[in-house]
Amino acid sequence: MSQRKEEFTVNGEELVQKVKEIIKEGNVRRITVKHKDGSTIAEFPLTIGVIGVVVAPLLAALGAIAALVGECTIAVEREA
Numbered sequence: 007m008s009q010r011k012e013e014f015t016v017n018g019e020e021l022v023q024k025v026k027e028i029i030k031e032g033n034v035r036r037i038t039v040k041h042k043d044g045s046t047i048a049e050f051p052l053t054i055g056v057i058g059v060v061v062a063p064l065l066a067a068l069g070a071i072a073a074l075v076g077e078c079t080i081a082v083e084r085e086a
Contacts, residue, residue: 008086009035015079018072025068028082029061037064038081039071047071047078 016024021039028034029052039048048071050064071078 010084010086012082012084013079014082015077017077018075021072021075021078021080022065022068024080026065028080033084034082035085036083038083039068040079040081041075042077042079047075 014024014028025037028037034052036052037050038046041047048067
């Protein structure tokens, strides 16, 4: 299986909404949130079978992160 990577730069206020959009699009294997200096803030592996169970705690954690960061990058790994 090949993977495709995408990156999005958002401010903290947009973080949770953008992650919701990405998850809805599907085929997501991993979401990594990076601070503007390049350091990894959070990393969430996702699989199709557990997305429903994982989404609520994931969004709660991202809400807390969003309150602390200004600009950040969301790196997304998808199945091609």
